[in-house]
Amino acid sequence: MKTYRYTLGALGLLLIAVGARLVAVLPDPLDVLVWLGGALVLHDGVIAPLVLGVGLLVAALPARGLSRGALLTGGAVLLVALPLLVRPGSPPNPSALPLPYGRNLLLVLGAVAVAAGLLAVVSAVRTRARRRREA
Numbered sequence: 001m002k003t004y005r006y007t008l009g010a011l012g013l014l015l016i017a018v019g020a021r022l023v024a025v026l027p028d029p030l031d032v033l034v035w036l037g038g039a040l041v042l043h044d045g046v047i048a049p050l051v052l053g054v055g056l057l058v059a060a061l062p063a064r065g066l067s068r069g070a071l072l073t074g075g076a077v078l079l080v081a082l083p084l085l086v087r088p089g090s091p092p093n094p095s096a097l098p099l100p101y102g103r104n105l106l107l108v109l110g111a112v113a114v115a116a117g118l119l120a121v122v123s124a125v126r127t128r129a130r131r132r133r134e135a
Contacts, residue, residue, distance in 0.1 A: 063120045070116035074109050081105045 023029045058067045085101055
């Protein structure tokens with residue numbers, strides 16, 4: 001296990017060195033450092049507390065696993081689609097956004113919510129039926 005940890009640690013340090021080298025050769029590395037600082041502040045100041053708060057709220061729900069799965073799926077869809085939606089200006093490739101991305105994102109998130117709701121209802125009905133049979 002120690003060998004595995006040391007190997008992963010060395011690989012991580014190597015990747016950090018490669019990244020630092022790539023930033024150092026840029027004509028204006030300050031832009032990258034400002035972006036990295038902003039990403040750190042956004043993650044630690046907004047995203048992490050929001051995820052923790054939602055996690056505490058979901059822990060009180062009866063269908064915790066289903067709710068977590070739906071939230072995880074919705075979050076993954078948002079991570080993929082949001083950069084294309086918030087990018088300023090027109091896309092460099094006109095075929096990148098041939099359809100209304102915002103509307104389709106909302107449709108997919110709605111479908112995830114509806115599917116999770118239907119699964120919760122089916123699970124509740126099955127649980128009630130099982131309890132009636134046992135009684």
